[in-house]
């Protein structure tokens with residue numbers, strides 16, 4: 001019998017996800033970014049001194065990550081803002097790897113240089129996920145609103161790919177790059193075998209900045225633009241059709257109780273905010289759902305605070321629309337985004353709602369007709 | 377590959393062992409560990425007992441004697457297990473001789 005066995009991540013994940021236990025966490029290393037994307041929900045200016053002062057130090061990150069490891073976490077995602085903006089990124093990355101964590105990194109790739117590539121080659125990340133805002137300088141910089149960022153993105157990406165670092169791509173679809181989305185998808189799929197995903201649901205800002213929120217709303221695609229985009233992409237069409245077919249299940253799950261959170265948050269992961277906040281998911285900013293890890297500790301947050309949040313309930317016998325809605329899988333609605341949009345955890349999100357109905361009309365009905373037809 | 381019973385072996389610093397849900401999981405830290413990229417490893421009971429003793433301060437002979445005592449085994453099968461296991465770990469670059477730095 002072999003003494004050493006290879007073990008796949010999904011085997012471990014399955015084993016760990018049978019009961020509530022910490023298995024992964026995200027760290028927002030900073031809320032700052034060198035880009036200034038129209039649609040971004042977390043980007044303070046790169047040189048924002050007040051933000052820099054509030055950022056967790058390397059020491060604080062290590063203390064919290066040690067606790068996470070002690071609680072059993074195995075996966076860790078470094079995100080931002082732009083995580084590579086931090087001067088101590090490499091040290092923090094290595095600290096986390098040395099704890100036996102499987103570390104992934106989200107980046108816009110503009111700050112990737114030979115030292116970072118060397119680090120990733122020697123100490124491989126589980127994945128590097130790169131956001132692609134356009135594949136021409138014009139479109140890319142229309143989104144990022146910073147000159148020279150397209151060249152920086154191209155150079156950074158080339159360094160990663162030439163070094164054989166595993167890259168996964170993602171894109172947000174907004175008015176500024178809508179016309180280029182198909183070419184963005186082709187660009188990404190031709191450079192990575194990993195799944196490419198694009199998201200047309202632009203979320204509002206974590207800092208609730210009203211002026212920036214207005215900009216985000218103006219950048220949202222209309223329902224018909226979303227449908228056209230999804231129709232033009234076979235992979236996307238298939239996945240939306242699948243979501244349409246899962247409608248009934250969603251209803252059964254969400255009406256089962258008066259719990260506010262039915263989405264599985266807080267069972268296996270959490271987000272460590274750039275300023276030391278503990279959140280059950282990155283978007284959940286409601287003050288009653290946030291714990292300050294600078295004043296407490298992770299064990300207390302995970303074992304005592306989180307269960308209280310997970311047990312928050314709606315008004316008895318309330319019939320909140322989204323909790324009884326068959327389209328919840330199609331609209332990206334959740335209590336966290338409801339709070340960012342409406343200041344309440346349980347209210348529909350108008351723009352998402354319209355898009356969900358349009359998607360159902362476009363893909364749900366077609367799919368049912370097709371399957372009936374096939375059965376004959 | 378010859379294994380010298382008078383040599384001291386130790387786990388390399390390029391892997392991290394994690395106890396997760398009762399399993400010992402070996403997480404590669406650097407590239408080139410194991411046969412495939414992106415794999416984690418787990419050890420069976422025998423492997424775990426040997427792993428715990430590969431601390432670089434005892435020769436393999438001492439490790440075998442100590443395991444014989446732990447298992448109260450005089451059949452000689454422990455030696456075969458240890459040598460086989462250490463060979464496997466050296467091939468996968470998880471174990472080095474204590475003098476290799």
Ligand code: SF4
Pocket residue numbers: 033034035036037039040041042043080081082108131144
């Ligand atoms: S690159 Fe990413 S983090 Fe930076 S502004 Fe754009 S969307 Fe935000």
Ligand code: SF4
Pocket residue numbers: 321322323325326327328331332333347348349350352353354356357
């Ligand atoms: S936002 Fe609209 S489509 Fe989405 S769950 Fe609520 S009611 Fe349903």
